[in-house]
Amino acid sequence: MDPPTTTPPPSPPTHDDPTTPSSMVTTSLTPSEQDDLTIKQTQEIELEITTTTPLITPHPLPLGPTLLPLYTSDPIYTSKVHTICKTFTKIRRTRPDGNCFYRAVLFRLFEVGCEGEEFHKKLEDKWKSWKGVLVEAGYTQFTVEDFYDHFGESLSTLTTSTPPLDLPSLYFTSPATCDYLTVFLRILTAAELTRNSSFYSNFLTTAPTMEEFTKLEVEPMGKEADHLQISALAAVLGVGIKIIYMDRGEDSEELVEHLFPEGEGEYPIVLLYRPGHYDLIY
Amino acid sequence: MAGAALRRLMAEYKQLTLNPPEGILAGPVDEENFFEWEALISGPESTCFDGGVFPAKLVFPPDYPLSPPKMKFSCDMFHPNVYPDGRVCISILHAPGDDPTGYESRSERWSPVQSVEKILLSVVSLLAEPNDESPACVDAAKMWRENKPEFERRAVRLVRYTLGLPPP
Known part of the structure; x- marks a missing residue:
């Protein structure tokens, strides 16, 4: 951002203090005004992301042609994209707003729910059991029931009929609609971490207690998901999640993948992780 | 989703009326508009704000509880975490990316499972223990x-003022 243009001070120019940065002009603002400016700038950045990137791309895009142009001057990433393209062919990108993991999982859950009646039925049965999970985790009813109900109502609209449901425009265009569903997955993740905290607490590194971790890192919107959240969500959903990692590690011909839960099961949800971001891949 | 926000605010109001937390009263200014509340907060015991009754306004956004409300004391206030115009600066009223003073990364943030009650209880704690880092x-x-x-x-002068008493 350009520094604000200001009228130079009335004193004659001197060379005594060449280090005084132009940002010093902000010291004339009150703390309240400074804080307002910080908030305004954050909101402008958010708005730019919001207006340029959809919550989720309406159609899967070809994987290679979508990713390769991003890394033309980067041989390591280019080689990794080629490796991934041997196994996967398509990508559905998500808006990088810190909710991308939950939104990608949500989309794929609904998509698979529309592909087969069996999976749909399984999700609906699971949903019924989640009420108990939320209670067990100690949530006050009125803070969670709207999200729970809304998720259930949305699940009940999934259908295998033709033409297929237009999921992106039904649930992934209006931020309010989409965020309501995303919040539910956050609450569900936090509830799973809380009710099995004697197990999950062994892996805490960033917070002293599980209560603090869920309050700081899981429940608030915009907080990215890491291993612990992914393990918990896969467990409580009862649906396998596979993450393909693409980072600046050793140049490798092999896919780097993490399975949640580990094992030989099925992984209907596959995400591509690039540092700080998750997209869906097929 | 204003319908969802209204439902939630009505549920919270009912809850606060049935089980009011000690030292806190809160509800819509006017039952026709659930998006603007008034709250009365008693100064916490054994602190310099003890005995005071501090009125405040809460204004809720249409996407509440996805976004937090704003809170502003409607009486004079002199406190490290209250702006001179009465606005309350506390981490629970801020979304995670929103940290105007840059000191809140490890504090409790707004999330949709917070509530008016939790906000007001946090403000009571804040009266008792100001956070002078931010x-x-x-x-x-x-x-x-x-x-x-x-x-x-x-x-103490503020406390007496809120009670309509002359300065000591």
Whole structure:
């Protein structure tokens, strides 16, 4: 951002203090005004992301042609994209707003729910059991029931009929609609971490207690998901999640993948992780 | 989703009426508009704000509880975490990316499972224990840190003022 243009001070120019940065002009603002400016700038950045990137791309895009142009001057990433393209062919990108993991999982859950009646039925049965999970985790009813109900109502609209449901425009265009569903997955993740905290607490590194971790890192919107959240969500959903990692590690011909839960099961949800971001891949 | 926000606010109001937490009263200013509330907060016991009753306004956004409400004291306030115009600066009222003073990364943030009750209880704790790392009112923070007796005298004057009593 350009520094604000200001009228130079009335004193004659001197060379005594060449280090005084132009940002010093902000010291004339009150703390309240400074804080307002910080908030305004954050909101402008958010708005730019919001207006340029959809919550989720309406159609899967070809994987290679979508990713390769991003890394033309980067041989390591280019080689990794080629490796991934041997196994996967398509990508559905998500808006990088810190909710991308939950939104990608949500989309794929609904998509698979529309592909087969069996999976749909399984999700609906699971949903019924989640009420108990939320209670067990100690949530006050009125803070969670709207999200729970809304998720259930949305699940009940999934259908295998033709033409297929237009999921992106039904649930992934209006931020309010989409965020309501995303919040539910956050609450569900936090509830799973809380009710099995004697197990999950062994892996805490960033917070002293599980209560603090869920309050700081899981429940608030915009907080990215890491291993612990992914393990918990896969467990409580009862649906396998596979993450393909693409980072600046050793140049490798092999896919780097993490399975949640580990094992030989099925992984209907596959995400591509690039540092700080998750997209869906097929 | 204003319908969802209204449902939630009505549920919270009902809950606060049935099980009011000690020292807190809150509800819509006018039952026709659930998006604007008034709250009365008693100053916490054994603090310099003890005995005071502090009125505040809460304004809820149409996408509540996805986004937090805004809170502003409607009486004079002198406190490190209250802006001179009465706005309350506390981490629970801020979304995670929103940290105007840059000191809140490890504090409790707004999330949709928070509630009016939790906000007001946090504000009561804040009255008892100001957070001078991220002052919204520098004068108050400075006095709190460097001249506590004077800060306490100002607080007592505020307490008496909220009760309609003359200064001591």
